[in-house]
Amino acid sequence: MRRRALKEDLRLKKIIKNITLADWTLLLVLLVVSVAGIFITKEALPRGTDVTIEINGEPAYTFPLNVDRTIPVSGSYGDTLIEIKEGRVRIREAHCPNRICVKQGWVSKGVIICLPNKILVIVGSGGGDKPGKEIDAVTG
Amino acid sequence: MQSRDRYRIALLSAYAIALHGFESLLPTPIPWLRLGLANIITLVALLLYGFRTAMMVTLIRIIIASIFRGTFLGPAFILSFGGGVSSTIAMGLAYKISRNLFGPVGLSLIGAVSHNIAQLALAYVLFIQRIEAVLIISPVILLIGTLSGVTNGLVSDFLIRNILKKDGDKFQDLARE
Numbered sequence: 501m502r503r504r505a506l507k508e509d510l511r512l513k514k515i516i517k518n519i520t521l522a523d524w525t526l527l528l529v530l531l532v533v534s535v536a537g538i539f540i541t542k543e544a545l546p547r548g549t550d551v552t553i554e555i556n557g558e559p560a561y562t563f564p565l566n567v568d569r570t571i572p573v574s575g576s577y578g579d580t581l582i583e584i585k586e587g588r589v590r591i592r593e594a595h596c597p598n599r600i601c602v603k604q605g606w607v608s609k610g611v612i613i614c615l616p617n618k619i620l621v622i623v624g625s626g627g628g629d630k631p632g633k634e635i636d637a638v639t640g
Numbered sequence: 641m642q643s644r645d646r647y648r649i650a651l652l653s654a655y656a657i658a659l660h661g662f663e664s665l666l667p668t669p670i671p672w673l674r675l676g677l678a679n680i681i682t683l684v685a686l687l688l689y690g691f692r693t694a695m696m697v698t699l700i701r702i703i704i705a706s707i708f709r710g711t712f713l714g715p716a717f718i719l720s721f722g723g724g725v726s727s728t729i730a731m732g733l734a735y736k737i738s739r740n741l742f743g744p745v746g747l748s749l750i751g752a753v754s755h756n757i758a759q760l761a762l763a764y765v766l767f768i769q770r771i772e773a774v775l776i777i778s779p780v781i782l783l784i785g786t787l788s789g790v791t792n793g794l795v796s797d798f799l800i801r802n803i804l805k806k807d808g809d810k811f812q813d814l815a816r817e
Contacts, residue, residue: 518797522738523746530749530786537779 551589553582554620565589565608565623575617582621589621648689649696656681656701657708664709675788679751682728683744683796688803691732698728715767722762723755730754744800748793752785 553561553573563569563584570592571582580601581593588606596616604612612621659677668674678701686694702724706717731751734742742750760781764774 518743518801519745520741520743522741523743523749523793526742526746526749527786527790530753530782534779534783534786537782541776541779 550624551582551584552622552624554622556618557620573617573619575614575619577617580614580617580619582619589623591619591621645689645693649693649700652681652685652689652693652697653700653704656697657705660701660705661708664705676752676755676785676792679727679748679755679789680792680796680799682724683731683748683751683792684799684803686728686731686735686747687744687796687800691728691736694732695725695728698724718766719759719762723759726758727751727755743793744797745790745793748796749786749789752789752792753782756781756785 550565551563552559553563553571555573555575560573561571563571565584565587568585569583571584572579573582574580577595577597579593580591580595583590583592585606588608589612590606591601591604591612591614594602594614594617596614598616601612601614601617601619601621607623609623611623614620656678659681663675663677666675678698681701682694682698685697702717702721703712706712706714706720711717711720728751731747731754734747734750756778760774760778764771768774
């Protein structure tokens, strides 16, 4: 049994030895390029173009992300100030207990949720379209 | 073509079709995730019997498998065909140009990457036509392709080694180790 395991081990070593330097280089380059590419596209591409504010689960306003403005929205805990500036959005002022939404700061994609006020700030790209929706058209 | 070659191509194609069919039965978390197991057979055919056999096996595999699955001449067939043919050509070229530079793992990686690139290009030209979608998805596909390419390369290396050890006398010109 042990001898057999040893033999298998030797065989595996031989296979690894048969990987040439060019193979390793190619593998490394591909891994670096693809992992870097995932991060780069995540950062650069799926950026939203407009902001939708939902109150009590219903879309209330939609604003373009490239026009700076401040919007007061009233909720259960008084007025919440939502600020759009330089393609980003944040909740500037809220009077809810935890103010998690304020601490979240500026976002240029994704969602800010203020649960106590039941306010949802969604950064999207036109017509509630989620970016990358048609990706699953690629199949082999 | 000798009858020995025909027999060989038929056998290799049968293996490739079996792997191709097995792979399409596997559940995958994402629709575009394919392991490319049939590429193992293409690579073995290329290294042991040369480019012509490898190309024949690839063509037979893609056409027969798509007829079985009912996708012949459909969009999935076009993607599969483009990917398979370009990866075989790329592996054949790489092997011919640099005989000792790349081992089976490197060749398998080259095949996997050109398969991915050809499929993405075809998908972009024919079906999606939105460059952002293709750009977002290509690094993910490249990463998956790299990982499965390494695995397939290791398996091919193992197979080739064993075949050479067993019937080494039939491959005098190839037994360079």
